[in-house]
Amino acid sequence: MTQQTADRDLTSEPPPPPPSGRPTGRSDGSHARNFSSGFLVKLAFVAIFDAGALYGILAAVAVRSWVIAGFLVLAMIAVNWAYFSKRALPAKYLVPGLIFLFVYVIFAAVYTAFVAFTNYGDGHNSDKADAVAAILAQNEVRVEGSQAYALTVLSRGDQLGFAIVQDGEAQVGSAEFPLEPADDATIEGDVVTAVPTWDVLNFAAIAQQQEAVVALRVQVSGDPNDGALRTNDGSTGYVYESTMVYDEAADTMTNTATGTVYTPDDHGNFRSAEGEVLTPGWRVNVGFENFTRAFQDDRLRGPFLQIFVWTFVFAFLSVATTFVVGLFLAVVFNDPRVKGRRYYRALMILPYAFPAFLAGLVWRGMLNQSFGFVNEVLLGGASVPWLDSPTLAKVSLLMVNLWLGFPYMFLVCTGALQSIPGDVIESARMDGAGSWRVQRSIVMPLLMVSVAPLLVASFAFNFNNFTLIYTLTGGGPNFPGAPITVGATDILISTVYAIAFESGTRQYGFASALSIMIFIIVGAISWWGFRRTRSLEEL
Secondary structure: OOHHHHHHHHHOOOOOOOOOOOOOOOOOOHHHHHHHHHHHHHHHHHHHHHHHHHHHHHHHHHOOOHHHHHHHHHHHHHHHHHHHOOOOHHHHHHHHHHHHHHHHHHHHHHHHHHHHOEOOEOOEOOOHHHHHHHHHHHOEEEOOOOOOEEOEEEEEOOEEEEEEEEOOEEEEEEOOOOOEEOOOOEEEOOEEEEOOOOEEOOHHHHHHOHHHHHHOOEEOOOOHHHOEEEEOOOOEEEEEEEOEEEEOOOOEEEEOOOOOEEEEOOOOOEEEOOOOEEOOOOOOEOOOHHHHHHHHOHHHHHHHHHHHHHHHHHHHHHHHHHHHHHHHHHHHHOOOOOOOHHHHHHHHOHHHHOOHHHHHHHHHHHOOOOOOHHHHHHOOOOOOOOOOOHHHHHHHHHHHHHHHHHHHHHHHHHHHHHOOOHHHHHHHHHOOOOHHHHHHHHHHHHHHHHHHHHHHHHHHHHHOOHHHHHHHOOOOOEOOOOOOOOEOOOOHHHHHHHHHHHOOOOOHHHHHHHHHHHHHHHHHHHHHHHHHHHHHHHO
């Protein structure tokens, strides 16, 4: 080898790196550190999720909610598989979304449908066993001539209990379990002075929890008909027995004072032959009764039909007025001859930037009949009942919704107008089409291709525009004599809220049935609307 050849070999480029996947023999450890840090972060998040899921499983099992427990088990398995399996890369992105989909959409819809076929609500919140226990407790009276026990009030965390001495033996019980022997309790005379795992409350501690102590019932035995131990002062306990006796074999409730017998009916109540009903009741399936009630109840049918019609009118006029005004302003400010268009457009969207619930409250004050800005300043001290007259209240709703909604339509129409190719309009004008013909035959059809689906979505939104109704009018003025608190400006969704929360008695089953009806109506209208707008795509 010559010296020139050796020099060329020494100065030549290094050999190419080995094929992918083969170690080079050199590593600075950065890849390992990155992998470790990312893995630890993933491990921490999955551990937090597993801890929360495990807590939820234990809580669900404790109350026998097997569906929730099963879902949490499946969710925990899916999360661990997705984030620790090298083959489940797509699942890492899909699993979180699917979990939220099941929790907030599917479960909510299924449970609402389930409740819609029941009488769930005030007076029918739980099962039959709880209803029997509640009826017996509500009709308790002190047993005449019963023994007075020296009572000791106990506490264990948030749980209260009673301790007494009966036949020389300490008895301890709470609301969760009846009196039972406590062999390891300390007795001095006829008073229990200490119980392991329990704290004995002194007079000051009892006084701080007086209402809870007086309300506490400790069953004497596992049979609720045997009565319960109660106290009026925290120091002396008496046995109370109910004037009602439940016969489990016959499934009847009997009033021992009057001899009246109550039998269960198909609406989850004990009812006598004379029609007297004992409360509370229990939750039962009532079929389609909630779905037909609004049309069969004479007192409810009239207001409900008015609300039903007004809901469609409100949604349609809200979309029509906001679209017309928004389109008009978009056409005006899209004309290049208008100077300062940029600033005018910025002013137009200000109402859209204002939160809707705050706007409703502000307008409610401005439209006040006695001291509102509109009457006092704009109308020179007039006394116009904007929110107290059924007709004017509806007009006020439409006007305020127009103020809130036209900026959205203005933005949508502006974007749609600017997306129309200029050469198309120019060709039409060269063919002799006037301005009106261009707008009617060219601009509007092309505009509707983009805007029509948004109009359908806007109709669905206004059909359920609860925020504006609740903040501006509260649904009023109310219908006189209606069995629920509803008024002339209520729409279906605000009626659901009134039935569920504002009518004195919460009727969750009836409210859920109306929610299902709203879902079906909105879904059908949206389906029809999107099918109609599909024909515009042929343009």
